[in-house]
Amino acid sequence: MVAKRIDVVSHGDVYAVAFMDESQVIGGYRNGYIRRWKIEDGQQQGLTMQGSGECNILAVSVSRDGRWIVTGDDGRKVIAWNAATHEKALEFTEDMCPVFAVDISSDSTRIASVDGKAVQIFSITSGTRLLPLLPHDHVVSVKFSPNGRRFATASFVHGFRIYNTHNGDILFDSEWPVHKARSPVFITSNGKFIAYSAGSSVSLWDCVSHKQIGSIITHSAEIISVALSPSGGCLVCGLQGGKIVIHDLNALPLKYFGHDVGVRLPMQRIADNYYTSSMRTFSSVGQYTLVSFHSYK
Secondary structure: OOOEEEEEEOOOOEEEEEEOOOOEEEEEEHHHEEEEEEOOOOOEOOOOEEOOOOOOEEEEEEOOOOOEEEEEEOOOOEEEEEOOOOOEEEEEOOOOOOOOEEEEOOOOOEEEEEOOOEEEEEEOOOOOEOOOOEEOOOEEEEEEOOOOOEEEEEEOOOEEEEEEOOOOOEEEEOOOOOOOOOOOEEEEEOOOEEEEEEOOEEEEEEOOOOOEEEEEEEOOOOEEEEEEOOOOOEEEEEEOOOEEEEEEOOOOOHHHOOOOOOOOOOOOOOOOOOOOOOOOOEEOOOOOOEEOOOOOO
């Protein structure tokens, strides 16, 4: 399998991206802007959202029910937005440093955020902190499990942890770093296969068998971020130097895709301002080569 691709040169500093659905993407920009783009024609959808001051948007997540957009920024804020109106719904600022990653539980009721020092869990509707502050030094990533009963954090220095969402108990704590190489490692998954990037290449892995699928996808520059569309039909890679590469993965067997398998990526430019950032999950070394939450259906 050779993935089809389009190259898009970004003229704007965009640090985070998430798929709204198979046809739209959300971009988080420098100076606090959040924009929603239609993939087919590159047109902006709705009004531009403005975060806290001129802070950079470092993380974006979209709820599964499509009602919420959540952003994290280097101004020490997590903001929940109404996805339909693009209006600010709630702001979370308690005990925060710059926010590197955010995620939303599958039932769209909880927000998880990490800021390099700790993970926090909030109610998306009331803003109430649901668990005490959970320290994890150099933590840069967070992800809920598909059923929302667990969440995991990953640290550049102290490996990764899996927690009980109900009480915050640590269920697993690795003893080794997430990666030892100098190149950053990024992982994204649709629950059926994993896209794993390191350096300038991406490999694809079956979630159940843990075997590689398809060919290794290579680029001319180092990858700094990856994201998969909800069905898994599109993979976006952000490269050093401002280029984005979008891969059409529909040549993979049908079993690797969600219900929107018939949606194919239009082979055209999306938008000059579109850029991608990481949907980071967890990787490791040794016998646990890949660690992620999966749904086995």
